[in-house]
Amino acid sequence: MPADRSLPALRRRATGRVTLSDVARAAGVSTSTASRALRGERAVAPELIAQVQTAAQRLAYVPDPAARALASRRSDHVAVLIPLLSNTLFVDLLEAAQKTLRAQGYQTLMGVTHYDRQEEEQLLRELLQHRPAGLLVTGRDHSPASIDLMARVPCVHLMDLAEPGGAVPSYSVGFDQAEAGAELTRHLLRQGYRRVAFAAAQLDARVLQRMSGWRSALQAAGAYDPTLEWLNPAASSLALGGQMFEQIVQQRPAIDAIFFCNDDLAQGALLSALRRGIRVPEQVAIVGFNDLTGSDQTLPALTTVRTPRARIGEAAAQMLLGLIKGQQPEQAQLDLGFELVVRASA
Amino acid sequence: MPADRSLPALRRRATGRVTLSDVARAAGVSTSTASRALRGERAVAPELIAQVQTAAQRLAYVPDPAARALASRRSDHVAVLIPLLSNTLFVDLLEAAQKTLRAQGYQTLMGVTHYDRQEEEQLLRELLQHRPAGLLVTGRDHSPASIDLMARVPCVHLMDLAEPGGAVPSYSVGFDQAEAGAELTRHLLRQGYRRVAFAAAQLDARVLQRMSGWRSALQAAGAYDPTLEWLNPAASSLALGGQMFEQIVQQRPAIDAIFFCNDDLAQGALLSALRRGIRVPEQVAIVGFNDLTGSDQTLPALTTVRTPRARIGEAAAQMLLGLIKGQQPEQAQLDLGFELVVRASA
DNA sequence: CTGTTAGCGCTTTCAG
DNA sequence: CTGAAAGCGCTAACAG
Numbered sequence: 001m002p003a004d005r006s007l008p009a010l011r012r013r014a015t016g017r018v019t020l021s022d023v024a025r026a027a028g029v030s031t032s033t034a035s036r037a038l039r040g041e042r043a044v045a046p047e048l049i050a051q052v053q054t055a056a057q058r059l060a061y062v063p064d065p066a067a068r069a070l071a072s073r074r075s076d077h078v079a080v081l082i083p084l085l086s087n088t089l090f091v092d093l094l095e096a097a098q099k100t101l102r103a104q105g106y107q108t109l110m111g112v113t114h115y116d117r118q119e120e121e122q123l124l125r126e127l128l129q130h131r132p133a134g135l136l137v138t139g140r141d142h143s144p145a146s147i148d149l150m151a152r153v154p155c156v157h158l159m160d161l162a163e164p165g166g167a168v169p170s171y172s173v174g175f176d177q178a179e180a181g182a183e184l185t186r187h188l189l190r191q192g193y194r195r196v197a198f199a200a201a202q203l204d205a206r207v208l209q210r211m212s213g214w215r216s217a218l219q220a221a222g223a224y225d226p227t228l229e230w231l232n233p234a235a236s237s238l239a240l241g242g243q244m245f246e247q248i249v250q251q252r253p254a255i256d257a258i259f260f261c262n263d264d265l266a267q268g269a270l271l272s273a274l275r276r277g278i279r280v281p282e283q284v285a286i287v288g289f290n291d292l293t294g295s296d297q298t299l300p301a302l303t304t305v306r307t308p309r310a311r312i313g314e315a316a317a318q319m320l321l322g323l324i325k326g327q328q329p330e331q332a333q334l335d336l337g338f339e340l341v342v343r344a345s346a
Numbered sequence: 347m348p349a350d351r352s353l354p355a356l357r358r359r360a361t362g363r364v365t366l367s368d369v370a371r372a373a374g375v376s377t378s379t380a381s382r383a384l385r386g387e388r389a390v391a392p393e394l395i396a397q398v399q400t401a402a403q404r405l406a407y408v409p410d411p412a413a414r415a416l417a418s419r420r421s422d423h424v425a426v427l428i429p430l431l432s433n434t435l436f437v438d439l440l441e442a443a444q445k446t447l448r449a450q451g452y453q454t455l456m457g458v459t460h461y462d463r464q465e466e467e468q469l470l471r472e473l474l475q476h477r478p479a480g481l482l483v484t485g486r487d488h489s490p491a492s493i494d495l496m497a498r499v500p501c502v503h504l505m506d507l508a509e510p511g512g513a514v515p516s517y518s519v520g521f522d523q524a525e526a527g528a529e530l531t532r533h534l535l536r537q538g539y540r541r542v543a544f545a546a547a548q549l550d551a552r553v554l555q556r557m558s559g560w561r562s563a564l565q566a567a568g569a570y571d572p573t574l575e576w577l578n579p580a581a582s583s584l585a586l587g588g589q590m591f592e593q594i595v596q597q598r599p600a601i602d603a604i605f606f607c608n609d610d611l612a613q614g615a616l617l618s619a620l621r622r623g624i625r626v627p628e629q630v631a632i633v634g635f636n637d638l639t640g641s642d643q644t645l646p647a648l649t650t651v652r653t654p655r656a657r658i659g660e661a662a663a664q665m666l667l668g669l670i671k672g673q674q675p676e677q678a679q680l681d682l683g684f685e686l687v688v689r690a691s692a
Numbered sequence: 693c694t695g696t697t698a699g700c701g702c703t704t705t706c707a708g
Numbered sequence: 709c710t711g712a713a714a715g716c717g718c719t720a721a722c723a724g
């Protein structure tokens with residue numbers, strides 16, 4: 001039986017953890033000073049800071065994020081919402097953001113919306129419970145409730161610059177999808193292709209913007225024909241690209257070029273062309289979008305638009321970090337541009 | 347100027363948040379009863395449970411994870427460590443695990459180790475600060491310190507079943523990589539290919555296991571030749587697959603088939619073969635591993651081994667969830683098998 | 693089965 | 709510039 005029961009009335013739940021007050025005691029200061037010293041909050045004497053830091057180091061003090069979150073009503077989490085994990089594009093975004101955030105001591109909570117406004121809203125509710133310090137959201141298509149929820153925390157939008165309605169002022173990092181689509185189309189026109197089809201799947205807002213770019217470029221050249229649009233709401237994939245290609249070729253042989261809204265579709269089309277002995281770009285030119293992995297390896301190598309996904313993820317995270325600290329970003333809408341990559345397929 | 351200052355001494359930090367005690371008051375019970383009722387902890391009268399739930403609903407009560415974590419010393423986080431985000435394999439794992447975890451109210455904290463033991467250790471330290479309820483870790487190659495850290499929380503290993511040393515008893519969900527490698531090699535042998543090369547990149551533990559399966563199958567057939575191994579420590583990619591293929595073909599024309607350790611390499615090789623006019627499988631057969639997206643679209647379609655990544659992610663999450671609840675899994679090592687997918691390339 | 697009462701570990705007023 | 713003390717919102721002993 002235990003001999004030492006000097007404090008029988010005390011119900012302790014001591015966890016053995018080294019706490020801030022341990023550090024404070026060791027450094028000979030109060031917990032508040034220790035807290036301030038450790039967080040680098042100014043208004044603490046330099047020597048005290050040193051003492052506290054030494055003590056913390058010696059005791060191997062590890063702050064408790066839960067306690068901190070509870071007391072300060074702000075966690076070190078940042079929620080990142082993306083539509084899909086099965087699209088490299090979004091994974092690249094996530095990876096870059098996560099890396100940047102982690103370097104500043106923030107934990108990423110990821111949410112996958114599956115392009116579903118309801119799911120996004122639900123996710124937002126769940127994630128907001130954790131009182132994230134900030135939010136990174138893909139796109140601009142949200143339910144009204146989601147928009148309300150997002151307004152509660154510093155928030156930066158990824159990919160799309162302008163909001164559709166232009167209502168709420170907000171922050172974003174991305175590039176001009178419509179302009180990129182137009183630029184790519186103009187390249188095709190310059191190469192002498194006139195009958196340029198647009199083939200798309202998934203049909204999210206960005207795809208639609210690219211389409212409008214394609215349309216305006218063709219209209220400007222007097223080459224627009226509405227029957228050149230091939231839209232398929234299904235998820236984008238290599239296989240679907242192949243199918244769409246075969247369909248287009250079968251039904252409309254009088255086509256010079258096809259602008260696929262995403263590289264995976266274009267890659268699938270290229271494979272299908274190979275299989276059916278259709279020569280690219282001689283019989284039909286093909287271009288894609290995003291410059292995903294493998295697009296430089298296809299046969300022929302794919303002409304496409306390189307989009308700065310990693311830089312977007314990083315810059316958005318950086319902007320958010322600034323916002324969290326209360327800084328105003330230099331530009332609310334950061335345009336990172338894009339790059340036409342001309343290879344052999346068009 | 348504010349007229350009502352009845353409680354000047356009280357320094358409130360009221361957040362406006364609906365708290366558990368609001369719910370308890372509304373339901374006419376104590377906070378502990380409310381807490382128990384809401385968490386479905388038994389030993390609460392059914393009618394009280396109903397009252398509490400109604401009150402919670404009416405007040406739109408949202409529990410605070412930070413407060414809960416602080417009080418219970420256990421958060422609703424689960425940390426998931428994967429080597430890379432640039433490999434579909436791991437993203438599939440992550441996605442499946444995350445989905446399963448979220449359905450049970452757990453938040454996923456992801457960590458990317460970049461195949462680096464030090465980075466994994468560091469990540470583990472960071473993530474463990476959050477007192478995760480559990481851990482999902484890819485592979486079995488960890489630093490001693492990491493192993494210690496992992497022992498502090500319920501933990502399930504993904505992909506690799508057995509631990510190298512066989513020391514610590516532990517939980518895992520995966521399949522037998524060596525057997526899969528052997529099986530694929532035997533298929534090649536059955537098709538009449540004798541000189542079967544093994545080409546690998548990345549060289550992680552799993553790749554090496556596949557290689558040992560390849561070796562033993564060849565040895566059993568008396569067809570093993572150590573000069574048939576082509577190892578490249580670089581990261582796996584389509585482009586690298588192409589390069590390796592060209593190298594192999596150039597230096598060792600007397601080869602019947604090549605077993606690439608991963609589909610992306612094999613896909614690159616196929617493209618390269620196409621480019622150089624080398625017929626597959628007539629001149630050289632090619633097989634890959636994992637059945638990644640696109641492998642059914644290549645020319646010719648790729649023969650490979652389908653690995654149950656999504657099921658692994660899900661089952662591992664499920665096992666972890668059980669462990670967290672204190673349940674003992676039926677099997678500590680869950681083997682989910684694999685499937686030979688014979689297509690046209692071999 | 694239910695309520696009381698201490699905390700969990702930290703930040704933040706408020707005074708000094 | 710520093711310290712005391714009051715919580716943040718919840719769970720967990722303990723006693724009834």
